[in-house]
């Protein structure tokens with residue numbers, strides 16, 4: 312069984328486009344849970360381009376599965392997370408001008424900052440995941456800072472220019488998932504996964520959970536959110552069958 316974390320960021324993107332109170336990310340999260348989501352992922356960005364603090368506060372009380380809060384490693388976000396106490400937090404890199412996440416967290420370069428954040432969050436009872444590129448040195452650093460979970464960045468795989476390049480990225484993800492799993496980490500994966508590229512990632516036996524959002528929200532425009540979630544969950548389970 313491989314778990315699906317549904318990222319609801321881009322339901323909030325549509326809401327923020329006009330500053331209305333619809334579509335509701337809260338409603339989307341509850342529908343996703345009813346449709347097979349094992350967790351709800353939401354990224355509280357520093358620029359609040361989509362998810363707002365209020366969304367996190369409300370959902371923390373309403374979710375029946377798990378909240379996986381994504382955030383940058385900043386004092387503001389770590390303090391907020393320690394107050395809200397999501398089940399999981401995934402620490403991600405952020406650049407204000409980025410269109411979306413561009414790569415994994417550089418745990419090596421920001422070792423002391425990430426280590427201190429991991430300690431604070433763990434002491435607050437929150438399970439810490441680090442969003443990293445599929446590289447052994449970053450995985451080793453994640454272990455050294457005490458994170459029990461990593462999320463492998465699948466963006467380079469998803470955005471590969473040729474099928475050969477995509478196959479090479481897939482092999483890297485496969486080998487790094489096995490590397491991390493053999494060293495005691497829970498291995499998740501995500502970013503830019505969709506209905507045509509998820510199966511090979513879901514097939515990797517060491518991967519416990521996929522976090523997928525943009526593609527589900529996009530498909531929901533045509534078939535509804537419940538069906539879009541169900542289809543992705545089914546696709547993932549079939550990959551493991």
Ligand SMILES: CC(=O)[C@@H](O)[C@H](O)COP(=O)(O)O
Nearest residue numbers: 320354403411412442501502
């Ligand atoms: C870390 C990651 O890949 C996503 O979970 C992240 O939320 C992407 O950022 P946007 O949702 O703002 O595109």
Ligand SMILES: NCC(=O)COP(=O)(O)O
Nearest residue numbers: 318501502503522524525
């Ligand atoms: N961490 C990846 C995630 O939560 C969803 O990313 P995407 O599917 O919106 O690209």
